[in-house]
Amino acid sequence: AETEYDYDVLVIGAGPGGYVCAIRAAQLGFKVACVEKRATLGGTCLNVGCIPSKALLQSSENYHAATHDYAGHGILIDGVRLDLARMMARKGEVVEANVKGVEFLFKKNKVTWLKGFAKLEGTGRVTVDGKPVTARHIVIASGSDSADLPGVTVDEKTIVTSTGALELSAVPKRLVVIGGGVIGLELGSVWKRLGAEVTVVEFLDRLVPGTDGEIAKQFQRILARQGLGMKLGHKVTKAEKTAQGVLLTIEPTAGGEAETLECDVVLLSIGRVAASRNMGLEEAGVALDARGRIVTDAHFATSLPGVYAIGDVIAGPMLAHKAEDEGVALAEILAGQKGHVNYDAIPSVVYTWPEVATVGRTEESLKEAGINYKVGKFPFMANGRARAMGMTDGFVKILADAASDRVLGVHIIGPGAGEMIAEATLAMEFGASSEDVARTCHAHPTLSEAVKEAALDVEKRAIHI
Numbered sequence: 001a002e003t004e005y006d007y008d009v010l011v012i013g014a015g016p017g018g019y020v021c022a023i024r025a026a027q028l029g030f031k032v033a034c035v036e037k038r039a040t041l042g043g044t045c046l047n048v049g050c051i052p053s054k055a056l057l058q059s060s061e062n063y064h065a066a067t068h069d070y071a072g073h074g075i076l077i078d079g080v081r082l083d084l085a086r087m088m089a090r091k092g093e094v095v096e097a098n099v100k101g102v103e104f105l106f107k108k109n110k111v112t113w114l115k116g117f118a119k120l121e122g123t124g125r126v127t128v129d130g131k132p133v134t135a136r137h138i139v140i141a142s143g144s145d146s147a148d149l150p151g152v153t154v155d156e157k158t159i160v161t162s163t164g165a166l167e168l169s170a171v172p173k174r175l176v177v178i179g180g181g182v183i184g185l186e187l188g189s190v191w192k193r194l195g196a197e198v199t200v201v202e203f204l205d206r207l208v209p210g211t212d213g214e215i216a217k218q219f220q221r222i223l224a225r226q227g228l229g230m231k232l233g234h235k236v237t238k239a240e241k242t243a244q245g246v247l248l249t250i251e252p253t254a255g256g257e258a259e260t261l262e263c264d265v266v267l268l269s270i271g272r273v274a275a276s277r278n279m280g281l282e283e284a285g286v287a288l289d290a291r292g293r294i295v296t297d298a299h300f301a302t303s304l305p306g307v308y309a310i311g312d313v314i315a316g317p318m319l320a321h322k323a324e325d326e327g328v329a330l331a332e333i334l335a336g337q338k339g340h341v342n343y344d345a346i347p348s349v350v351y352t353w354p355e356v357a358t359v360g361r362t363e364e365s366l367k368e369a370g371i372n373y374k375v376g377k378f379p380f381m382a383n384g385r386a387r388a389m390g391m392t393d394g395f396v397k398i399l400a401d402a403a404s405d406r407v408l409g410v411h412i413i414g415p416g417a418g419e420m421i422a423e424a425t426l427a428m429e430f431g432a433s434s435e436d437v438a439r440t441c442h443a444h445p446t447l448s449e450a451v452k453e454a455a456l457d458v459e460k461r462a463i464h465i
């Protein structure tokens with residue numbers, strides 16, 4: 001006789017990977033439960049990641065504009081003051097609305113929220129806070145945690161991860177950010193705009209590794225002009241708490257004299273690691289790779305039958321939309337459909353000012369792979385709308401195959417880059433050529449005309465430059 005299960009699909013973790021997988025599975029007719037140990041749904045992204053960071057980025061951008069940019073528009077405001085407590089409360093309200101939204105969606109789709117900590121016992125079996133629950137399919141979407149650095153002990157008050165950096169009760173006078181990646185630059189920007197003196201200590205000799213080199217160079221120049229301090233090619237070896245704050249010891253990565261840096265708050269943001277420990281995975285027979293990520297096949301199946309994994313806990317970019325798309329694909333695969341994620345067209349955005357948005361191949365990776373390509377570029381300085389907005393920093397860069405003209409990668413630094421990258425992603429998903437993009441009518445005056453002009457520039461026929 002067939003085994004009776006409590007649920008058809010049980011998802012561990014209610015982040016963007018898990019909650020989306022649960023909803024899609026319910027839409028497809030499965031009886032679904034989602035286990036979450038946090039008091040609210042939405043995972044890292046909604047509670048302590050994407051959403052609160054974007055709320056603070058928006059608020060701090062508004063404050064910065066009021067104190068620095070409005071005068072240039074002929075708007076004179078005296079006595080602008082910062083009410084940090086209100087700014088934080090607003091961030092809390094934004095998070096609350098989002099996590100409550102997921103709760104509503106669970107009810108609407110009849111997904112059962114099992115509150116508690118899930119431990120995998122074996123195929124078809126988990127415990128939730130010790131209580132056994134069975135399911136035909138088990139999906140692990142446990143996400144990731146901030147990576148540790150030896151010698152730097154996090155207390156989430158003066159030595160913080162992103163979680164503490166989203167909760168500071170006062171603007172630090174001096175903030176040192178360890179790691180010049182996405183979190184460091186986004187949250188470094190927040191506190192810089194609110195008045196902190198910010199220094200980024202980065203191990204490599206460049207920021208945002210993996211991003212197209214030309215874009216990263218321009219990004220670094222713009223951030224330096226904004227007054228962001230940088231210690232590239234340096235690593236932190238020690239963080240000691242003192243009466244005044246924190247004393248950091250830093251050393252050149254290539255070797256050399258150590259020096260010290262004093263600050264009030266340290267943000268540790270050197271990457272995130274898969275949350276795969278202490279939940280019975282290895283004991284039950286789920287294989288992990290050397291970095292602790294769950295090993296999966298092309299259909300998200302782990303080494304243990306009936307157990308699947310998606311999102312930050314498996315290989316690939318640690319991005320909410322990647323986790324969501326995997327959640328949908330897996331639910332469809334479990335329903336016998338052909339769910340699929342195109343890993344060649346996953347956009348990635350840094351929500352600083354200006355924004356940096358990229359999709360597809362970088363120039364470096366094309367060179368390395370020996371692929372012949374053409375480049376088209378267009379600066380926002382030559383875009384009418386950008387001039388009207390007073391936001392002319394940055395450019396669009398399109399890489400197209402030299403023979404077929406197929407778009408291989410699009411990289412944008414500039415105002416609204418994060419929205420414009422959707423057009424580029426769609427073009428790539430449809431296998432468009434740069435000619436296709438160049439011949440598509442773009443509304444005037446919009447920033448997106450810079451994408452069209454960059455596409456025209458692939459054959460050196462841009463009109464406005």
Ligand code: FAD
Pocket residue numbers: 012013014015016017018019035036037038042043044045046048049050051053116117118119141142143144162163183275279310311312313318319320321322323351
């Ligand atoms: P998570 O969102 O981490 O969710 C996993 C959930 O599982 C957690 O709620 C956890 O409590 C729960 N869980 C784990 N183990 C168990 C267990 N045993 N039992 C019960 N529950 C368990 N990405 C973007 O795309 N855009 C952004 O702008 C962006 N900004 C970010 C800003 C910050 C500060 C941070 C830290 C991350 C940001 N990210 C962003 C990354 C994004 O948050 C992650 O890629 C995304 O949350 C991954 O989703 P997930 O479902 O795999 O895991």
Ligand code: NAI
Pocket residue numbers: 149178179180181182183184186201202203204207208209234235236268269270271272317318319348349350351
């Ligand atoms: P990251 O991988 O983006 O950057 C880490 C940086 O730290 C790298 O530049 C690395 O060279 C550097 N580094 C590593 N060890 C170091 C050391 N000992 N000393 C100094 N520098 C060191 O990681 P980050 O910023 O912590 O973000 C984690 C993840 O969260 C990212 O992978 C990203 O996918 C996700 N995220 C996404 C966002 C977005 O999409 N807008 C926003 C925030 C996070």
